[in-house]
Amino acid sequence: MADVARLAGVSGQTVSRVANGNTRVTAETRNKVEAAMRQLGYRANVAARALATGKFATIGVVTFNLTAVGNIRIVESVIAGAQASGYSVSLAVVDTPTEQDVRAAVRGLTDRAVDGVIVIEARVLDTPHLQLPEEVPVVIADSRSTHEHPTFGMDEAAGARAAVGHLLELGHRTVHHVAGPPGSNPAERRRAAWKRMLQRAGRPVPQPVVGDWSPESGYQAARQLLSDETTTAVFAANDQMAAGVLRAAEELARRVPEDLSVVGYDDLDITPYFSPPLTTVRQDLGAVGSRCLDHLLAMIETPAGAPPAPAASRLVHPELVVRSSTAPPRR
Known part of the structure; x- marks a missing residue:
């Protein structure tokens, strides 16, 4: 980082801001720093950044079925939104929604260093004694509500x-x-x-x-x-x-x-x-994925001890699309 700063003629703090995507850098300065990074082959040390910030820039996603159209659309929306926000996604697919399997999947994601977890598909709420790890925030994609975790789903x-x-x-x-x-x-x-x-x-x-x-x-x-x-x-x-x-x-x-x-x-x-x-x-299952992700990122970025971010509307309303397969009955 010091080598990049010398080559670009800026401070080490400015290089850090560019590397972390901070917007408080002019376009001209950012271009100089990025050019120096390319010339020197500089890449940010993700492990060091995680140690310094306590953040891993990774979202975990648990789902039970990647052949279901609804689940695929939600996952796609979460991945696209996470990438746009500078996060990667680690995916875990659970064969059966048992308490043991779900807990193991979430534990596996937290062990791989994620900042938060989204659990997709309603069956997780059918496991009455399920205890999810408390060290990371969890959001659930479901049309039913739960007092333990924020939920977002279709009506x-x-x-x-x-x-x-x-x-x-x-x-x-x-x-x-x-x-x-x-x-x-x-x-x-x-x-x-x-x-x-x-x-x-x-x-x-x-x-x-x-x-x-x-x-x-x-x-x-x-x-x-x-x-x-x-x-x-x-x-x-x-x-x-x-x-x-x-x-x-x-x-x-x-x-x-x-x-x-x-x-x-x-x-x-x-x-x-x-x-x-x-x-x-x-x-609009993409909207479900977006609301889950937006709320999870807000939870991740809320400082410890601060009140949680208010949730967006929990249920996304569907729309009837009338085409040619319906008509009044013949009398």
């Missing part, structure tokens, strides 16, 4: 209400549901909101058919539901199962939307290209 119930309300407003007598798998918090919240909407409207509540998020399970569920010719509307708990519903409807000569209206959930990139384009609930 799953609002999305389901929008889907069911849309179909009832079109004039459908009731709405059948292809639900997500048991044990999934998003699936359970969407199913509960679907049921409450029908009850409040005084409509029949059909028995839901449970799928596993896959198109095949949506297809099999629809084969069962469409054996009843009075079925005119189906709300699937995700777009993949809705794709299976559309395929089954085509095979059974049930025209969409003339004979059957279908709504999905997620608004995947491919849903506008379904036949017909799918009405669905759009989730």
Whole structure:
């Protein structure tokens, strides 16, 4: 650092500011210092910086499933935001959400020197006796709240209400549901909101058919539901199962939307290209990741003993996207 300062004709403190990304340096001075760094092959000593500041510029992320669309979108948002803020990301994927495995994953991240941890997916809150390390701040991506840690998530119930309300407003007598798998918090919240909407409207509540998020399970569920010719509307708990519903409807000569209206959930990139384009609930999962990261960084940067930073709105509201797969029922 002293060699860089001599070559650039500045103080060692100025070199330190440039190396640490401090904005209180003029563009001209920064350019001189960076040119000297390149010429001398200087790189900041990350270990020394961590010892001096107590910060490692690394965020830990724990998730249970990297094949789930929602988890991938949140992780992508966290990584992009962390990099923009000068942080790297260390990722741990847990096969099963047991207390032992989750604690081991978080402990492994803290042992690798992270400044804070984001835990993605709701199942961590289903472990009632889980104790996460207290030496680093933790934020959880979840639609449910917890008193132990800040949480941010999608308003799953609002999305389901929008889907069911849309179909009832079109004039459908009731709405059948292809639900997500048991044990999934998003699936359970969407199913509960679907049921409450029908009850409040005084409509029949059909028995839901449970799928596993896959198109095949949506297809099999629809084969069962469409054996009843009075079925005119189906709300699937995700777009993949809705794709299976559309395929089954085509095979059974049930025209969409003339004979059957279908709504999905997620608004995947491919849903506008379904036949017909799918009405669905759009989730801004990137916003969930951003809110988790912003709050975690605020916690990291809050001096010891200072009051915690106020949280942004905990729930992100989804949006119903109406396309060609829904219409009033034929009279």
